[in-house]
Amino acid sequence: MLSRVADSIYWLSRYVERAENYSRFIDVNYNLALNEHGDETSNQWWPLIYTTGDQDLFRELHQEADRETVLQFLAFEKENPNSIVSCVASARENARSVRESIPTPLWEQINTFYLLVKSAARQDGPFTDPQSFCRSVRIASHTIIGQTYGTMSHNEAWHFNRIGRLLERADKTSRIVDVQYFHLLPSAADVGSSIDIVRWSALLRSADALTMYRKSHGRITPNEVAEFLLLDREFPRSFHFCLMNVQESMSEITGSKPGTFQCESEKLVGRLRTELDYTSVEDVVRIGLHEYIDSLQTRLNDIGGAIGDDFFSPQSRVTSSQFQSQG
Numbered sequence: 001m002l003s004r005v006a007d008s009i010y011w012l013s014r015y016v017e018r019a020e021n022y023s024r025f026i027d028v029n030y031n032l033a034l035n036e037h038g039d040e041t042s043n044q045w046w047p048l049i050y051t052t053g054d055q056d057l058f059r060e061l062h063q064e065a066d067r068e069t070v071l072q073f074l075a076f077e078k079e080n081p082n083s084i085v086s087c088v089a090s091a092r093e094n095a096r097s098v099r100e101s102i103p104t105p106l107w108e109q110i111n112t113f114y115l116l117v118k119s120a121a122r123q124d125g126p127f128t129d130p131q132s133f134c135r136s137v138r139i140a141s142h143t144i145i146g147q148t149y150g151t152m153s154h155n156e157a158w159h160f161n162r163i164g165r166l167l168e169r170a171d172k173t174s175r176i177v178d179v180q181y182f183h184l185l186p187s188a189a190d191v192g193s194s195i196d197i198v199r200w201s202a203l204l205r206s207a208d209a210l211t212m213y214r215k216s217h218g219r220i221t222p223n224e225v226a227e228f229l230l231l232d233r234e235f236p237r238s239f240h241f242c243l244m245n246v247q248e249s250m251s252e253i254t255g256s257k258p259g260t261f262q263c264e265s266e267k268l269v270g271r272l273r274t275e276l277d278y279t280s281v282e283d284v285v286r287i288g289l290h291e292y293i294d295s296l297q298t299r300l301n302d303i304g305g306a307i308g309d310d311f312f313s314p315q316s317r318v319t320s321s322q323f324q325s326q327g
Contacts, residue, residue, distance in 0.1 A: 021172035
C-alpha cells in the first residue's frame, strides 16, 4: 500500500484515540476535584497539564492553571495541537486525504465526531458539565473503532490503524497512572504506602477499568492497580496488552515469524514486549512508578519514530513530529 495512505490511516487512529484519552484525563481530574469537595486550586490542575507534556505551551497561553483555563486548553484550545478539538480536526483531515481508502460509514462517523466537538467548542456547556462532554467524546471514539472493525477490510491499512490506536492508548494509559502518582505519591519511596482508595477508584473508572479490576483483584491497592493498568495481559487498555497487539499487527504487515524482526520498529516493539513479559509489579516499585512510566513513554516515542522511518515516505515522515514531547 502507499506509504502516504498508511501514514494518514495511522495518524487518523492516533488522533481519535488521543481525543478520547484527553477526555479521560479531564474526567479523572474532575472526579478527583469533586472528591476533594470542590478544591480547584492550581495544585489540583497543574499535574494534569504536566502529564500531557504540554506545560510549556500552556504557560505561553495562560497565567494560571485553574478549572476554566485547563479545560479550555485541553478541550478547545486551537493553539494546542493536542487539544480535543485539534485532534479531531486532524483526524478528519487525515481521513479526508485517504477518503477513497476507508469505508464510507467510517468517514461519516469521523465527520459526525468533528461536528460534535466543533459545536461544543462554540457553547458554554462543556465548561459547566465537562463530564457529559467527555462521555460524548468517548462514545464517538468507540463508534469509530466499531466502524473500523466492522466495515474495514483487515488488511495492511487496518493493521496500521490498529498500531496507531494501540500505541496512543499505551502512552495515555501510562500517563493516566502518572496523574495519580502526582496526586498521591510525591516520591518513589511512597509507592505502596497507605493511599486514598476513593482516588484510585476514580482512576480506574476513568480508564473504564474498575469492573474488570474488581473481578481480577477485588480489593483496591495501589500496587495492584499499577500492575493491572501497566502489566495485565488481558485488559485491552493495559500497556502490556497494547504492546502485544502492536507486535502482532506489525508481524502481519512485515510477515516476520515469531521471535524475528524485519526492521528497527519491529525490533524495538519486540524487545519492549519481551521485557514486559518478564516484569512484575515488584520490579516497577523497585525502580519507582514515575521513573518506570517515564522510561516506557520514552521508548514508545522511539518506536513511533522508527515506524515513521521504516514505513512512511520522507514527505509523510514530517508527520512524525506530531508525537508528543515528554513531560
